[in-house]
Structures are given as C-alpha cells and as structure tokens.
Amino acid sequence: MAGIALLSGGLDSTLAVALYLEKAGINLALTFDYGQRANEKEVSAARRIADYYNIPHKVIALPFLQEQTHSALVNRSEDLPLLKSDELDDLSRAQLSAHQVWVPNRNGLFMNIAAVYAENLGEPADLITGFNQEEAATFPDNSLEFIDAMNRCLSYSTQEKVTVVSPTSTLTKTEIVREGLRLKVPFEHIWSCYESKEAICGQCESCQRLKRALLRNEAQGLVDQLFGAE
Template identity: 40%
Template structure:
C-alpha cells in the first residue's frame, strides 16, 4: 500500500480467473486507484492462479498484495484442495449441483471480502470489488447479487470508514462477462480458470467448462480456445 492514505480507491479481489480479470479491466478503464488482492488458501491451482494474477496486475500497472489463509485449507474438505475436482458431464441439473458441493470452500468469499475490507480501510480506500456473476451465483450463494448486497451492509457496519462492496458483473452470465472482456481488450490469454495446475487448462472441470462455453458464445479468437486440453 506504500503508506498512501488518500481517499477513494478500490481493493479488487483478483484470482486470475475470467471474472476477476474482466472486473480488473473494467475498473482500470474508469481510472480508479486500485490495489489487487490475491488469496493463497491452499488451492491446488495456486501456482497457475498466482502467475495469472501477477501477469494481470502487471498488465494494468496495479500493485498486487498476496494474503495467505491456511486455515481455509485446514478446515475445508473441498476438492479444490485435494486437486481432484469432479469432471461434470453437464453444467445443468444434478451434475452441476454435485460439482458445486464438491468444490465449495466454507465461507470463502465472506472471508476474502473481510480481508479485502481490512486492506482497504488501512489504506484509506472506500470500496472492495469482486467478480460475482449471475451464472455462478445460481450455484454458489457467495457469488450472487444478494450476497454482494448483504456483504456491503455488513462491511459498512463492520469498518470505521464504512467500506462498501461493488459487484459490477453480478447481472451478467459468463458469456456476458467474456463479451465485456473482449470489448475492453482484457488480455484473456493471461487468465487461468481451471481448478487444476497443469500445463494447460484441463477442459473438463466445472470452471473450464464454463470458461470455454463463454468464450465460444462470445466469439473469442481460436487461440484462446486452444489453451484447453483435448
């Protein structure tokens, strides 16, 4: 934070995935003072996610803070920590519900927003932002517009400075997020949206399936689609 205490500005949760990358690009296009925050919570994809987050932060000339939250892994039974997330046959119905249950990290986004709010308040910043979207909000309660609104009220009361929450992508599905990213010129080639940490994105986990479907629907160039294993 470099000791800056000027007013305004935003802490952006940056995982290196599609939603947070487009969120960062959107906020950067507004000329806001930004600090990106990456969380190491013991996820299997940590090396690739952190690499992506660093590349995106560098692209937008935004400082990146990394916070370690080992207790999330210690308390979690999520497949995100085991490194073997399911390969759902579909993004609909019971397949999707089973996948969501298996990769759920208890209260993760609630914890991350609280940490981001502490960072924001300590640096004189007024807002934290995260990449909630309508598509994943239907499967994960902490990715919904309702959660974002509740978190905004909680953090307003829980910080002396009245830090609030922004979720500008909350009404968009993944296709809409990808389309916005392409319009903004977000370097989607830098994104890592896979639950694994291989050479290429696996193309089979829920995150990959959503990302690839969104890219195809948005008319993304072939080189982006070539990043998935076949």
C-alpha cells in the same frame, strides 16, 4: 474513492478489474493462497494481470483455511467433479459439482480481509469482486443478495465507507467474455481451471464454462490458444 480488487487470476475477476478501471483507479489487487490445487497458477496469473494493468499486487496466505477445507478444490486425494458442456445448465448436476468444491466462507473471509486493507487507505473504498450471474445459481456467495448482506455487515465493521461492488455480477459467462473482447483483456494471462497442470485441463466445470462462453462469442482462436487446437 479508492479501490481494492480481489483478483484470482480468472476470467471474472479480470474483467471486473477492467470494467472498474473504465471509471476509477485501483490501489491494490489481493490474491489469496489457501492451498487450492491451482494456487501456483492462480497467483502467477493474477500477478501477470496486475502487472498488465499496473496495479500493486499482494498475495495473502491462509494456511488455516486449507486445514479447515475438505473439498476437492483443496483435498488432492478427492476427484474433482467433471461436467460436460451439455450438463452446465442442469441445476442438480451443477449443485452437486458446487458442493464438491465448496470452501467454507471463502468469499466472506476474503472480503473481510480486504476490508482491513481498505480501511487503512483512509478514504471510502470499493472492494472489487468478479461474481457472475451464471454461477450465482449454485454458489450463493456469488449472488447479489450476498453482496447486499456483506455491505450491511461492513457498514458496522468499518469506519471508512467500505463497499463491495461487482461489475460482473449481472452478467453470464458469455456476456463476460463479450465484454472482455470489447475491452481487450489479456485472455492469454488468465487461469480459469481448478487444476494446476502445465495447461488448463479443459474438463473441470470452470474450464467448460469458459470454453462454452468463448465459442458462443465465436472466439475459436482463443479456444485454440487456451485449450489447444483439437
């Protein structure tokens, strides 16, 4: 069984790689540049993580997706949504935040591109993704239902057995951090921020979810390292 990881450089995809490597090898890690604000940071982080796990790494540019995307995740003239820690579980606020950073068919597109690479490996292959239970509530393309739908689609569109798997899909962010600590993933290499500044912003939803998960795991040292001591 071959494996291709969709590696954004963030927490979830990094842990998905680490968990998958417990049982099988990974042939290639793919990172997508679609003009997102954090593209340079994400590509750099993904490259460091791939090197850490000794996985070949390839960056795929998708300029057309940037042209077709109007969300704040790509459109720098739009303000990014900011959620406070105590608003993360407010479904209405989280849904609004998700709407503001939605990229059309992003995960579906990524998986279909990765499936092309998987087909060329000449053997059954897993597409390894870093979805999570927490954000599946507002990002339906993070959900178990989406994985099932993609696998039905791929059963028709690929000749080799290409299957989407997500070792993190049933985990919350807190559980993902807990597993990351157990597996000693390189937290210092990840980039889980919508921005692309010198340091992570600490204010966007992605940062807030990471920080909360670290604190719930009593990982104050990592909070200080990643966010700066307060």
